[in-house]
Amino acid sequence: MxxxxxxxxxxxxxxxxxxxxxxxxxxxxxxxxxxxxxxxxxxxxxxxxxxxxxxxxxxxxxxxxxxxxxxxxxxxxxxxxxxxxxxxxxxxxxxxxxxxxxxxxxxxxxxxxxxxxxxxxxxxxKVEGRSWQHYSIKMEDALETITEEDANEFAFEVAKIIRHNFDNRDECCGEVYKRYSDGTRQISVYVNDLPNSNIQVEKKKLQRVSTKKAIVAAVVYDPQTKQLCTVVDGGKENHDQVRQAFAKAILKQEATEFTASEPVRFAIDKFKSRPVAPLLQTKPEHNIEVVRVRKLDLSTNTPFKHILTVDAMANGKDSDMYALRTFFDESGALYSKYNLFHVVLSFHFHPKAGGKRGHVIHLSLKKNGSDLKHLKEDDRQMIEGYLKQWGILEDVVTEQAETPEAAAEKEYA
Structure with missing residues (x-):
């Protein structure tokens, strides 16, 4: 960086x-x-x-x-x-x-x-994106401590998931951290990747250097709620295998049952119909001309499973997707048949002094994730403040049973 x-x-x-x-x-x-x-x-x-x-x-x-x-x-x-x-x-x-x-x-x-x-x-x-998954663990007693030996065994099990035919215990390790303010435990896993041949100049001569970059994965375990959050690249199958590796190496349990826990952080259903004030209203000091709904992704299982994307004009600040009343009016024929699982908001700023066109920030929102983390820090804090002000960003994450909307989001994510 x-x-x-x-x-x-x-x-x-x-x-x-x-x-x-x-x-x-x-x-x-x-x-x-x-x-x-x-x-x-x-x-x-x-x-x-x-x-x-x-x-x-x-x-x-x-x-x-x-x-x-x-x-x-x-x-x-x-x-x-x-x-x-x-x-x-x-x-x-x-x-x-x-x-x-x-x-x-x-x-x-x-x-x-x-x-x-x-x-x-x-x-x-990582947890702010989609490279994580959150699950509850079925177990009798809470796990209070994680030993270094068990953490290294867990790292070896994870290494076998993310590296083909991995068998060298000396090239992986697990580090245990206690997260004091929230009472959770974190295990960070490091696994050496395949050798990578790079070039560098040494003593005025070009040299090839073989290096191995460490791959990082992690889990966060909450002893109070018995929930486990996994962070690993490679999709749903890898997450499933990392959870079972945690059960085997840390919990000493085989074939442990995990129940999906969908934390709803963003109340995007507010955009299923036309937003009304104070939603999308901003303060003059932020120099925002307008905030508009740029794109909506909806899903349905009737008459067959499919998704519908409604995309407004890229530069048309006045374009209005909510004119499609069949989908976005509560009395519309198709309103109740579709579930909203993805929203893109566009923040259009006034031009700076002497400028012809202001800049635009696009924000992607799902019920349990966003791309807020990719914004500049000042922009992120400003937009996060608006999301809270509008009632979009939930301050408290609650565990909920999986809904059809959540299932649809995972299906099309």
Whole structure:
């Protein structure tokens, strides 16, 4: 992930930067005068870092990349979740100036906790998409602890799922993390992938280097609800096999019964009919011209299983799919026969001063997922705020029995 040296330098207070430089024994050709005003220190520090020789610059750049990733709303939540005293950690972080300040402070003070937060953040990021599945486990007693031996055995079982004919236990491992603020347990699995031949220049000669990138999968287990969330690439079959591997290696149970638990996070049924105020209304300070429903995907099983996609004009801010009253009016002949499982909203912004056309943000929503995580942080926070304001984003995730709509979404996802 690219990181701007200027951004991190300007957001982290100079006393914290001084501590960082002392902690990592960083020295510059022109020593920094830490007594100068903040802007002068930030400018001098940016120039000094960029002027370092490559061998000294690269470790700093790597640190700042990691700090920049955690310096977000999700990252700060992960830091709190990684702490065995989450309330104290929350109070400590709230006293700091901004997310970059918080991330660098923990990076310096407690790198082990910072690394744990990075692991939790990886899963939290994946869970916002569709590479995860959530299930309840049928078992008599809650599992309170997970041993390192069992975690490594689980990793070996997962490795056999994602790597063909895998048989080397030394090339996989399982790391156990306790997520303190929500009481769950996480097992991150690392498995070496097939050798990859890359090229690099060494001593003015081109060399081929054989490397193995680690594949990452994970599960999060909740002892209170006996629910399991799986994160793995490869589709439904892989998720099923990872759950059974968890049952075998961790629970010591064979052929365990898992029940699908569909967490409904987005109330997209509000878009089954024409949206009415205050839905889709925005604040003037965000410079949004209009928010419109760009696309709807519907499904039905009658008279046969199929989906229907209604797509408005790409650039037609005034195009109106809800004029199709047969589908989108409650009295329409086909309204009750179709279930809505996917919505795309378009946020059209006014042009900036001197510009001819404003930019557009497209947001994809399903009942249990979205692509919010792919937006810029400021845009994500703004749109997330609107979704809550409109009653689209549910703050509390509840377990529900699988509905026909949920089944249809999985069928056509």
């Amino acid at each position: 690219a990181v701007s040296i200027r951004t991190v330098v300007s957001h982290v207070p100079k006393p914290m930067w001084k501590t960082y430089c002392e902690h990592h024994n960083i020295s510059f050709a022109e020593p920094i005068d830490w007594e100068q005003e903040d802007k002068a220190v930030a400018s001098a520090l940016e120039d000094a870092i960029n002027a370092l020789p490559q061998a000294e610059y690269e470790p700093i750049h790597a640190h700042l990349e990691r700090i920049n990733v955690v310096a977000s709303e999700r990252g700060i939540k992960a830091l709190i979740n990684a702490s065995d005293t989450p309330d104290e950690m929350t109070a400590k972080l709230e006293a700091m100036e901004n997310s970059h300040h918080r991330a660098m402070a923990i990076f310096i003070e407690n790198e082990t906790l910072f690394k744990t937060a990075e692991e939790l953040l990886f899963v939290d990021f």
